[in-house]
Every structure is written in structure tokens, then in C-alpha cells.
Amino acid sequence: MSWLDPMEPEQEGTARLSAADAALPPDPRARRAIGIDIGGTKIAAGVVTAEGVIVDRALVPTPMGEERATISAMRAVIEELRERHPTVDAIGVGAAGLVEWPSGRIRWAPHNAYRQLPLRRLLYEATGLPTVVDNDANAAAWAEARHGAGAGSDHMVLLTVGTGIGGGLVLDGHVYRGSSGLGAEVGHMTVDPDGDPCDCGNVGCLEAMASGSALGRAGRRAAEADPGGRLARLAGGPEKVTGELVFQAAQEGDATAVQLFERLGFWLGVGIGSLVTIFDPELVVIGGGLVQTGDLLLKPARASMERYAFGLVHRELPPVVPARLGADAGMVGAASLALRAGG
Numbered sequence: 001m002s003w004l005d006p007m008e009p010e011q012e013g014t015a016r017l018s019a020a021d022a023a024l025p026p027d028p029r030a031r032r033a034i035g036i037d038i039g040g041t042k043i044a045a046g047v048v049t050a051e052g053v054i055v056d057r058a059l060v061p062t063p064m065g066e067e068r069a070t071i072s073a074m075r076a077v078i079e080e081l082r083e084r085h086p087t088v089d090a091i092g093v094g095a096a097g098l099v100e101w102p103s104g105r106i107r108w109a110p111h112n113a114y115r116q117l118p119l120r121r122l123l124y125e126a127t128g129l130p131t132v133v134d135n136d137a138n139a140a141a142w143a144e145a146r147h148g149a150g151a152g153s154d155h156m157v158l159l160t161v162g163t164g165i166g167g168g169l170v171l172d173g174h175v176y177r178g179s180s181g182l183g184a185e186v187g188h189m190t191v192d193p194d195g196d197p198c199d200c201g202n203v204g205c206l207e208a209m210a211s212g213s214a215l216g217r218a219g220r221r222a223a224e225a226d227p228g229g230r231l232a233r234l235a236g237g238p239e240k241v242t243g244e245l246v247f248q249a250a251q252e253g254d255a256t257a258v259q260l261f262e263r264l265g266f267w268l269g270v271g272i273g274s275l276v277t278i279f280d281p282e283l284v285v286i287g288g289g290l291v292q293t294g295d296l297l298l299k300p301a302r303a304s305m306e307r308y309a310f311g312l313v314h315r316e317l318p319p320v321v322p323a324r325l326g327a328d329a330g331m332v333g334a335a336s337l338a339l340r341a342g343g
């Protein structure tokens with residue numbers, strides 16, 4: 001597991017079954033859904049209660065390439081969980097990529113070869129259960145707004161800062177997806193048209209300026225400029241500098257690495273400032289692997305949010321806080337959306 005992957009959830013923030021709860025027979029009236037998170041390397045599934053508690057889990061590797069193999073892998077985890085929990089009410093899937101809502105058609109996915117995959121229909125036909133399919137970051141935002149760092153908030157922005165930057169918007173108590181489900185791609189809003197190229201083909205996206213990949217790239221540039229410096233020596237050569245290594249050097253107090261974090265946080269705050277200006281959220285939640293770097297990232301991000309948000313002297317700015325559900329957010333959110341859709 002890379003440090004850029006979402007961290008394991010905090011015990012404190014995640015509702016978990018105690019040994020005493022687990023010993024109780026399940027309440028047959030309690031509504032539960034299977035939440036599924038399709039990642040680049042694994043398909044993580046769980047049985048999730050209406051309170052956001054994960055009571056069981058199943059995991060399979062994501063098959064490479066062919067869509068039929070992905071569907072059978074998903075059916076296998078669903079069947080495994082349904083055998084142990086025959087009363088589940090619904091299925092929710094969070095998938096990376098461009099996912100149409102409410103049709104649940106995956107137009108494009110970054111880690112898979114399939115295109116235009118009508119996943120919602122296929123899973124419904126295979127299982128007979130009400131199914132929803134949403135973008136994984138939307139599902140994660142919903143989970144954090146209901147069961148995580150923003151529990152109970154109807155106005156929340158989530159940014160997941162890892163290898164890339166994803167995110168989701170919960171506005172007026174609903175996930176905001178735009179007209180076709182493709183909205184809320186906060187990582188690809190342009191923050192600097194003169195900035196770095198983004199993997200999406202554009203230039204100066206928030207992701208290109210403030211993600212873990214951006215940190216690694218900035219670290220390599222800094223090491224090339226100072227081949228005898230701490231970063232280059234730690235890495236064994238300027239071209240070998242990674243975001244993780246910049247973090248390590250920053251923790252050791254290396255001034256160059258700390259400056260790189262300040263720059264990263266600056267750009268993140270520029271993005272957050274615009275989101276706050278447009279949506280006026282109650283709070284901004286930051287998830288993804290980089291949130292583990294704590295105030296190295298969040299302090300400069302808060303400072304630049306304050307600098308760029310509109311109407312600073314006339315308003316209270318929202319807190320910028322770490323996410324709580326970690327790698328479980330997509331699964332919990334997908335299940336919660338499925339239960340919600342089912343009434």
C-alpha cells in the first residue's frame with residue numbers, strides 16, 4: 001500500500017461493532033446494503049448498516065482488462081456476502097471515472113479497459129436487488145457527510161488528495177453531480193493556466209498543482225537544482241525523488257522540503273478558496289493519503305484559502321478538517337446511497 005492510498009480508517013471516527021454488538025443476532029428489520037468500491041487493484045465490498053457500520057467484508061483483486069471478468073468478480077463478492085447476509089436490501093457501487101447518474105453507466109474508468117459499461121443495469125439483472133452506481137469520490141463525500149468528519153452536515157466539500165485529487169460536493173443535503181453525473185470534478189478545475197500539465201490533458205488543474213504527484217514532480221525539480229542537497233541525497237539521485245520522500249525530508253526539518261509543502265498547500269488553498277466562495281460550505285474535509293502529512297499541508301492550505309476566499313472580513317470561513325473514514329469512505333457511501341435510493 002502506497003502512502004498516497006487512503007489510510008486505514010480511524011477507529012474513533014468509524015462506527016464499528018463492539019464484541020458485544022457482534023454477539024447479538026442481527027435485527028431482521030434493520031436495513032443493510034452491500035457497498036462496493038472498485039479500485040485500480042482491488043474490489044472491496046462490505047455489508048453496511050443504515051448507521052454506516054460495516055458488519056462484514058469481502059475482497060477480490062480487480063481483474064485487468066475485460067469487463068466480463070470485472071462483472072463476474074463483483075458478482076462473486078456479492079454472492080459471498082449475500083450467503084452470510086441473505087436479507088440485504090440493496091447494492092451501491094462507487095467507481096473511479098466518469099459515471100453517469102442515475103443510469104450508472106461508466107463512460108470511462110482510469111484503471112480499466114471498459115468503456116460505456118452499463119454497470120447498474122448489469123448488476124440489477126444479475127442480483128435482482130435495487131442498485132446504484134456512482135463516482136467513488138461522490139460516494140466518499142456522502143459517507144463523510146453522513147458518518148464521518150462531516151456527520152450531519154448538509155453543506156460539505158470533500159477533497160481527496162492522493163496521487164491525484166478527487167472530490168465531491170454535498171449541497172443542501174444531497175450529493176451534487178451536475179446535469180449528467182459528471183460534475184464536482186474539483187481536482188480538474190484550473191487554478192493556474194501557466195502551471196504544470198495535468199494527466200487529464202489540461203494545464204494547471206488543481207490536481208497538477210497540489211496532488212502527491214505534483215509534490216514528487218516539484219521535489220525532483222528542487223533536487224535537480226540542488227544535486228548535493230538533502231532531497232537528492234535521500235533519494236539517491238534527483239530523478240528518484242518521490243512525494244513520500246519529500247514528506248520524510250520535511251518531517252526531518254529540511255527547509256527545501258518544507259517549502260515544497262508550503263507551495264503545495266498554497267495551491268490546495270487556492271482551490272479550496274474558490275470552492276468556499278462558490279458553495280459556502282459548513283466545512284471542508286480533506287481525505288486521501290496526503291492528509292497524513294497533517295499541518296505540513298493543511299496549515300498553508302488554510303492560509304491561502306483565507307487569502308483567496310471572497311468576502312473574508314464579512315464572513316466566518318469553514319474549518320478545513322481531515323477525513324475520518326479513510327479507505328472505507330467509498331464503500332460506506334455507496335451503501336448509504338443505495339439505502340437512501342431504496343427509500
Ligand SMILES: [Zn+2]
Binds near residue numbers: 187188199202205
Ligand atoms: Zn486535470
